[in-house]
Amino acid sequence: MTTPEPPPLAPLPPAAGPGDAERRLHPASWLFVLLQNLRQFIVPLIVLLVAGRRADDGPAWLPLIGIGTLVAVSVWQYLTFRYRIADDRLVVRSGLLERSVRQIPYSRIHNVAIHQSLLHRLVGVAEVRLESAGGTRPEAQMRVLRLPEALALEQLIRDRGRTDDAGSPQPASAATPGDTLLALSTAEVVKLGLISNRGMIVVAGALALAFQALPDRTAGRWLVEGGREAFGYANAFAATWMAKTLVLAGAVALALLAIRAFSVALALVRYHGFRLLRQGRRLTVERGLLSRSRSSVPRRRIQAWTLREGVLHRLFARRTLEIDTASARGSDGQGQQDGRGLDALAPIATAATCDAIVRDVAALAHWPPTHWQPLHRRAWLRLALGAWLPTTVLCLVLGWFFGRWGLLGLLWLPWSAFVAHRHAARAGYAIDTAMVAVREGWWRRHWRFAEIGKLQAVELRQSPLDRWTGMAALWLDTAGAQPLAPPLRLRFVPLAEAERLHAALSREIARRPLRW
Template sequence: MTTPEPAAPDPVPEESLPTGVERRLHPLSWLFVLIAQLKQFLVPLIALLFFGGRGNGYQMMPAMIAVAVIALLSLWRYFTYRYRIGSDSVFVRSGLFERSLRQVPFSRIHDVAVHQSLLHRMFEVAEVRLESASGNRPEARMQVLRLDEALALERLVRRRGEAAPATDAAADAAEGDLLLALPTPEVVRLGLVSNRGMVVVAGAFALAWQVLPERTVGHAIARLGREAFGYAGGLGGDWIGRGVAIAALVLLALVLVRLLSVALALVQYHGFRLEQHGRRLTVGRGLLTRRRNSVPRRRIQAWTLREGVLHRLLSRRGLGIDTAVVEQGNEERGLSELAPIAPPATCDALVRHLLPQAAWPPPDWRPLHPHAWWRLALSGTVFALLLTAALVWHFGTWGLFGLLWIPWSAFVARQHARRAGYALDDKLVAVREGWWSRHWRFAELDKLQALQLRQSPLDRRFGMASLWLDSAGAGALAPPLRIRHLPEADARALLARIGNEVAKRRLHW
């Protein structure tokens, strides 16, 4: 069963955020700003404390002065930061000597993010970020507000930003409609199919390599490898026994990584709820740090359905979206997941609910060029030839076994080409790709920003062309929206058809 979220305080009414009245942040705002700033210098401060401060206490003075300056700046921010609600905008004023007044129209706010860490929850406060499509930073970042004020501000932006009629506004003020909730077993499945544990292990390795003394990490890995293989060799007297023991150790490492992935999924996605408030979608999740993101449905630029091997074994998929909020570094911004994991029928039902005018899944998928698999197999063939040359140079005749990669790459290319396809109607363009790991990428024609026809020399030789479609807000890890290796005539006809449809819609704007 779904674990209920902690009860939030009743949000203050909209009248408690009067129009035109400037408001301060929470009195403890400076403390949270100070902690956020210190986190950025945590590694250098620890390195200075343990490796640079031996024998002379005065060597710690620069670090102490830096902390004192950051604390003063945090207090300065609290005393100079104000915000007020206008009739159609939020105004943020900051600075004393160099003053800044920023106006953020409600209609331009793409995402309202309310974040609560454990420390936030102890003091019943929250951080609010107002995101738009411009720039690589939030339009307004309020560190921090009282929790009831934060929720009231989120609701106010939600109601005024969509310019909804009275009936919609009344519905929006009520409790949102629950579209999807992930119980604990589903979150465990999400951890099993994800690679979050491997990402953490790789990040810890990279951090240790940078922070610890030179060669320490390399020596530790070499020692661990010698002990592991020595232990495996002691379990079996022949090479079969040693091979089984090594395989068991590798399996144990994979199990531990998956358990770490499950733990991370429980921390990040505990209590996941997707709700619809009028014309806005809101997602809340998190065990230790609660995150709440809200985005208008009209701001969704593109959609992605993902399905890996483990997804298929568990009969699950994931549904993600692109919004026009720009991501910066590792900072999580905007709403990117509507269904981190769910049965395929549930994902399809969500798409049909949120895109009622589109037919999903498409009834007719059109194939690629009949010889598209030749084009896809070419890169694998070149790799096999280079690999074989290297193996022959090192191992002699035995290296010719590298040529076995050629039939394997041809088989994989055939599977990719057989499953790939595209669909187009008056509302939606969709592309499906992949065999081992599959994805479906689609977007409304209204949201397309640019079209491009691409042909390499090999494409021209085979009479093929590829069509690349660009939409705003595509993430760095999102697959491209492209239709590869079509017959050239079909690609040009498709380019003209989509271009005409996009042009007609922009004229109606």
């Protein structure tokens, strides 16, 4: 299924000086700001509406006042927002009573994100978000611009903000479509939906919301009644306990299949038409079925990499490649988890494709490492002790209250020892003059690596169990990290080796300039 080509770029001035006129947003911008505000305040408005209906003399017009206030605020924001394009920066002016003028150099913009919901696409507009490193929110968020103007602004920032690794400006070039590093077909997106667990997460969130929002334990009552009806159907179709068990197991299997189908649908909505493009020194990701998003980031802003491989990944011979960038986090502190940021370069791809992207983008000629250093020879014991101690204490407490039945949890100890042994046998680390890499996990595997020039600090840690077993851990910090990304750390290393690596990496970090 082909992805439609973007519309032609609207003309922007080659240079803008102090005397150039400021630009407004799209005339329908206030409507999209209103819709965003309604999403944030929908719960309080519903509470006011319900309270107004329940009270005998309650103020039922309170929700209307709230909506009217949001409309006034949205129109106010549209009327007071201006932006101007200068030679080396973007100037954003907003506010009337409390005025602000924000000047954003093009070279400091790390990520340009263009988002189109279904309503955006119907109106022919897009939301533009400009992010820089380390901020708690975007430097500028324009709701909304005409789509050609949004794409032209993205191209202008890409050209005028182009710098080399030393930070020197590079000359602008004509817009190019870029080289496609990865394009996901519909079949690959379906595999991604089967692998991911997003459908289960959404269903669990919906159940939690139902328990909180519905009055008088309505959700719990529905679940109990549904369970009784299901058990009644099982009694009607089966006479023996074995047959009833099979019927109920089939019902659970159908529910799991429905949830997995829901995961596939969510993957199609989010990743349909996924393309990873290399456009000069920037990477651009396009994706989405109903809502289209386009996000780009300079390659040198990538701070760390993560390869993931779960059980279902191995079933389909696929992996996921994610990155950490030094771009702004969302106002909620959750980073780019709203689905608009450039976080996954390859949501699903073969191992060879992921490795090729790493070698191309990170310029790591020796990825993957040919030799991994093993952990301490007793690393499995250190891992097992971390599980044995709390499990034993918990089982002893349960045994005190429930007798021998409470001690059945001790049967978990052999399995945890087996898992620890498998984990320690597979884990390892690799360090050379260019990068630091760690691999961990057995059931669910991941590889975590970063260029040495991206490291900010290295810390040597020892827990009481580490000191008892003669081990240590090295924790490495970079400029940015995804909230759900595993930490970059070398665990269960012999103490003498950890101290040597700590000293060597500290010298390298102090000697090399930070590249972010």
